[in-house]
Amino acid sequence: MIEFKNLVKRFGTRTVLNGLNLKIREGEILFILGTSGTGKSVLLKNIVGLLTPDEGEIWIEDQDVSKFTEEQYFSIRKTCGMVFQHPALFDSLTVFENIAFGLRRHYQLDEDVIRAKVQKALKLVHLSGVEDKKPAQISYGMQKRVSLARTIALEPRILLFDEPTTGLDPVTTTAINQLILDLSRELKTTSLVVSHDMNCALSIADRIVVLDKGSIAAIGTPEELKASSHPLVKDFLSEVLEA
Ligand SMILES: Nc1ncnc2c1ncn2[C@@H]1O[C@H](COP(=O)(O)OP(=O)(O)OP(=O)(O)O)[C@@H](O)[C@H]1O
Ligand SMILES: [Mg+2]
Numbered sequence: 001m002i003e004f005k006n007l008v009k010r011f012g013t014r015t016v017l018n019g020l021n022l023k024i025r026e027g028e029i030l031f032i033l034g035t036s037g038t039g040k041s042v043l044l045k046n047i048v049g050l051l052t053p054d055e056g057e058i059w060i061e062d063q064d065v066s067k068f069t070e071e072q073y074f075s076i077r078k079t080c081g082m083v084f085q086h087p088a089l090f091d092s093l094t095v096f097e098n099i100a101f102g103l104r105r106h107y108q109l110d111e112d113v114i115r116a117k118v119q120k121a122l123k124l125v126h127l128s129g130v131e132d133k134k135p136a137q138i139s140y141g142m143q144k145r146v147s148l149a150r151t152i153a154l155e156p157r158i159l160l161f162d163e164p165t166t167g168l169d170p171v172t173t174t175a176i177n178q179l180i181l182d183l184s185r186e187l188k189t190t191s192l193v194v195s196h197d198m199n200c201a202l203s204i205a206d207r208i209v210v211l212d213k214g215s216i217a218a219i220g221t222p223e224e225l226k227a228s229s230h231p232l233v234k235d236f237l238s239e240v241l242e243a
Contacts, residue, residue, distance in 0.1 A: 001026040001061065001190045002047065002158065008055035009042055009214075016042050018214035019056070029184050029191045031201035033236055034211035040194040041085060043211075044160045047192075048082050049073035060158070078106050081156035085163045085194075087143040089135040089150075095122075096131040099150045106154060121149035124183075126175050141168045148176065152183065159183065161193045165200070173197075177204055198236045202226070210236065 002024040009017040016039040024030050034040050045051040047058060049068060058066045065076055089098045099118045103109060109117075122128055125145040135143050148164060161180065165173040181204045184191045195201055201208050202222045210218040210225070210233050218230045225233055 003059040004056065006056040007046065007053050007058065009046060009051065010054050016214050020215060022209065022216065024190060024192060026190055027184065027188050028206040029180065029193065029204055031205040031208045032192065032194045032211060033196065033198060033201060033208060038211050039214045040211060041162055044082060044162050044192065044194060047160060048077060048080060078154060079156055080158040080160065081151040081154055082160040083148050083151045083162065083164055087147040089143055089146060091135055094132050094134060095146050098146060099153050102150060102154050117153050121153035124152060124179060125149045141172050144168060155187065157189055159189050159191045161191065163194055163196065165197060180204065198240045202240065
């Protein structure tokens with residue numbers, strides 16, 4: 001579904017992704033864990049063309065997108081939706097228009113179809129009745145959910161989440177995690193979730209990758225990771241056990 005082949009990304013003399021190889025299977029939920037600054041967001045941005053790799057290939061379905069033009073990336077964004085670490089909504093647009101924006105941009109749809117899709121997406125993220133508010137009038141957690149709704153409204157087959165629950169309360173965190181699970185199972189999306197939350201990874205991931213200094217330190221099912229002797233994996237796990 002998605003495959004990274006020997007992916008290298010540098011900023012100046014600093015190598016952030018250091019020859020990364022990874023194959024993500026269709027329909028799986030893959031969690032990417034790693035300490036701050038290890039290249040998790042950079043990895044996701046390379047998939048959607050916000051950054052381009054210095055070396056290596058990125059295969060999405062049957063296309064190597066690493067050398068795509070801006071125009072070719074536009075079409076990939078319908079297949080591959082990204083939910084950013086920070087909401088980045090349009091301040092001057094209402095919640096409704098923020099979610100409708102991508103739908104209007106990518107599809108020719110009647111207004112009532114757009115309305116129905118926006119409503120459905122808001123319902124999925126447990127937000128209703130805020131359609132006419134501007135981002136500044138709702139809380140950060142609500143903005144994050146709007147940003148999630150904006151992405152899922154396009155019904156992408158691949159979903160990339162960059163820390164979808166960081167900064168959210170425990171109730172919303174559980175709801176968002178459940179949503180990731182539901183979307184993956186019901187809509188058969190392939191989900192790549194960058195997270196710091198080992199607890200959540202252990203409960204919903206099919207597989208977990210632990211990144212360290214731009215390479216894969218460990219990869220496996222939750223059960224396999226629990227049995228890992230890798231120091232970084234143990235560090236992540238000890239937080240769960242202490243909590
Ligand atoms: N556009 C950029 N230009 C230069 N350096 C960058 C750029 N984007 C990221 N970096 C650097 O790449 C490294 C990895 O950044 P990245 O945002 O991927 O970290 P992360 O693993 O997502 O961390 P966090 O958990 O804090 O979000 C950092 O050292 C960062 O400073
Ligand atoms: Mg990040």
